[in-house]
Amino acid sequence: MNDAMVQHLIGLSSDMAIMSLLALSAYLLLLVGRVSFGQQAFFGLGAYASGILSAMFHAPLLLALGFGMMFGALCSWLLAMPTMTLSGLHYAVATLAFGEMARIVLSGWQWQVSSPDGPVGPAGIEGFRDIRWLLEHDITPAHFLGLTLAILALVLVVLMRTERTRLGVALRMTGQDDTLAATQGIDVSQVRLFAAAVAGALAALGGGLYAHRTTYIEPALFDPMLGVHAVGYALLGGLGTALGPLVGVMFDLGLLDATHLFSGWRMVVFGGLLALFLRWRPRGLLDEQLVHWLSQTLKWKVRA
Amino acid sequence: MTDLLQLVVDGLIDGGAYALIGLGLSLTFGSLRRLNLAYGATAMLAAYLGAWLYATQQAPAWLVAVTVIVAATLIGWYVERLCFACTTQDATQARGAPVAGADGREVVALASSFAIWMQLEQLAVNLLPRHLNAFPSLAVSQDWQLGELMVRPDRMGLAVMAAALTLGLAAWLERSRIGLSWRASADHRIAAHLVGMPVERLQTVGFAAACALSGLAAFSILSLDGQVTPMFGMWALLKGLVAAMLGGLGSVRGVLWGGLLLGLVESLAQASFGAQGREFASYALLFVVLVAPWRRSRERFLATAVPG
Numbered sequence: 001m002n003d004a005m006v007q008h009l010i011g012l013s014s015d016m017a018i019m020s021l022l023a024l025s026a027y028l029l030l031l032v033g034r035v036s037f038g039q040q041a042f043f044g045l046g047a048y049a050s051g052i053l054s055a056m057f058h059a060p061l062l063l064a065l066g067f068g069m070m071f072g073a074l075c076s077w078l079l080a081m082p083t084m085t086l087s088g089l090h091y092a093v094a095t096l097a098f099g100e101m102a103r104i105v106l107s108g109w110q111w112q113v114s115s116p117d118g119p120v121g122p123a124g125i126e127g128f129r130d131i132r133w134l135l136e137h138d139i140t141p142a143h144f145l146g147l148t149l150a151i152l153a154l155v156l157v158v159l160m161r162t163e164r165t166r167l168g169v170a171l172r173m174t175g176q177d178d179t180l181a182a183t184q185g186i187d188v189s190q191v192r193l194f195a196a197a198v199a200g201a202l203a204a205l206g207g208g209l210y211a212h213r214t215t216y217i218e219p220a221l222f223d224p225m226l227g228v229h230a231v232g233y234a235l236l237g238g239l240g241t242a243l244g245p246l247v248g249v250m251f252d253l254g255l256l257d258a259t260h261l262f263s264g265w266r267m268v269v270f271g272g273l274l275a276l277f278l279r280w281r282p283r284g285l286l287d288e289q290l291v292h293w294l295s296q297t298l299k300w301k302v303r304a
Numbered sequence: 305m306t307d308l309l310q311l312v313v314d315g316l317i318d319g320g321a322y323a324l325i326g327l328g329l330s331l332t333f334g335s336l337r338r339l340n341l342a343y344g345a346t347a348m349l350a351a352y353l354g355a356w357l358y359a360t361q362q363a364p365a366w367l368v369a370v371t372v373i374v375a376a377t378l379i380g381w382y383v384e385r386l387c388f389a390c391t392t393q394d395a396t397q398a399r400g401a402p403v404a405g406a407d408g409r410e411v412v413a414l415a416s417s418f419a420i421w422m423q424l425e426q427l428a429v430n431l432l433p434r435h436l437n438a439f440p441s442l443a444v445s446q447d448w449q450l451g452e453l454m455v456r457p458d459r460m461g462l463a464v465m466a467a468a469l470t471l472g473l474a475a476w477l478e479r480s481r482i483g484l485s486w487r488a489s490a491d492h493r494i495a496a497h498l499v500g501m502p503v504e505r506l507q508t509v510g511f512a513a514a515c516a517l518s519g520l521a522a523f524s525i526l527s528l529d530g531q532v533t534p535m536f537g538m539w540a541l542l543k544g545l546v547a548a549m550l551g552g553l554g555s556v557r558g559v560l561w562g563g564l565l566l567g568l569v570e571s572l573a574q575a576s577f578g579a580q581g582r583e584f585a586s587y588a589l590l591f592v593v594l595v596a597p598w599r600r601s602r603e604r605f606l607a608t609a610v611p612g
Binding site for chain 1: 410425
């Protein structure tokens with residue numbers, strides 16, 4: 001393998017890890033029975049928030065990412081307050097409207113501070129350039145990939161541990177039948193608000209990582225296509241486990257996009273396959289049944 | 305004062321186009337209780353086929369119009385078979401809230417129609433890769449002078465057509481036998497099936513007819529611009545969705561009022577805040593209508609109102 005290829009692989013893996021975070025945020029909301037077409041907004045808001053902190057105020061990367069996460073969680077929670085009581089379809093449309101509103105506000109927003117290399121900051125539709133924290137601190141793409149993967153692994157561990165807790169059960173119960181869950185004493189709206197806040201934080205975390213990886217962001221990047229892809233990945237990979245969204249991302253970005261299989265006809269093939277696939281497996285590849293079967297089989301193997 | 309009046313008139317005329325786009329979307333929702341995300345892409349691929357015919361065969365405008373409408377119908381049929389046919393089989397709930405919660409099937413219909421959206425859009429772009437594509441133009445450049453107001457006659461004609469079509473369709477669905485059976489099968493699938501209605505076929509035909517309307521809307525709107533771009537699919541879906549949502553998704557007459565309101569708000573916002581303000585206002589309007597406190601009573605009203 002030559003050097004260019006290694007660099008390409010490192011970049012691709014970072015992209016896949018970042019996209020996985022966004023897909024996980026869509027997954028969390030799908031788990032509580034809501035489709036959001038607005039997760040790209042929190043991705044974008046997180047990217048802007050953490051970029052502002054590191055590029056304009058020279059904060060360390062982890063602090064900037066943490067700030068972006070908090071900001072994303074806050075915005076998502078505020079959005080969920082009035083919208084979570086809506087029915088599923090109305091919620092989906094409301095999040096779509098919110099996502100577009102956020103994008104338009106970002107494309108009209110100017111706030112720059114001077115620096116030795118000229119003004120830095122969000123410049124409306126021109127975007128936000130020079131988020132150069134990684135370059136200034138000599139962090140190579142490989143190191144950044146390590147950081148991203150570590151964050152993703154941490155998120156996955158937390159999510160998969162939660163599955164076994166009362167909270168995890170409450171999340172799934174809310175998603176499968178909210179009336180029944182409410183009769184079992186689960187505060188359905190609180191569970192959904194919580195899921196929305198965490199989903200916003202995850203999307204914003206992905207956005208923060210994305211902003212630092214590419215050093216340049218613009219509002220047009222955060223269009224509904226991004227958010228809808230995230231939902232698509234989560235549904236394709238499966239809602240049975242937090243690993244599902246990763247499978248979806250790997251299939252699309254890793255297999256179809258990266259190998260240039262079908263080149264110009266990629267979406268024709270992927271779209272048709274996805275629709276056909278969902279016809280027979282409405283909860284994705286790794287759905288609850290398969291996950292259950294797998295875990296039973298593995299347990300049996302270990303015992304034998 | 306005249307300026308304001310002019311803005312209102314322009315807005316209402318634009319609103320006619322939005323109503324026309326939203327009509328098919330609302331009809332689909334009225335019968336299936338499912339949102340067809342591939343709606344805009346269906347209209348776009350059909351329009352691209354028309355534009356391709358126009359560019360390569362120098363087809364006359366009427367032939368392009370027929371092509372667009374027929375193509376939209378066929379594509380709609382394909383979308384229905386792939387994304388919606390199976391998802392309604394177990395939608396056994398009686399008339400309840402106009403929108404069921406995000407049950408698994410609803411999510412799947414959203415996701416798979418989105419996947420088909422991507423597919424159709426890519427097909428269209430592969431057919432005509434350029435960003436701007438010529439479309440037969442029926443625009444009239446001469447303005448009508450009505451007192452101090454200026455009115456574009458072609459746009460005016462489109463708005464009148466949209467209003468007539470919407471009101472006519474609503475009346476037809478209310479009065480005719482076909483309309484009655486369509487409403488009955490939308491209302492309660494099982495009951496309609498028990499009294500001998502071909503529910504499956506009614507829904508397929510209704511879906512394809514709604515897509516034919518999208519083709520008609522696409523042709524009428526694009527022929528005023530004389531061009532078609534890859535942005536059209538997204539534009540049609542979003543404007544149609546806002547118009548249909550404002551009027552109460554599923555209601556046929558409501559689309560007209562929703563479209564007019566959207567056009568009016570956009571026109572006023574554009575005059576006050578420019579192009580970005582226009583975009584923002586349409587989404588803000590949608591958002592406010594969705595989360596407004598008077599929704600509860602409206603939903604109860606819709607739950608008891610017949611679609612149509």
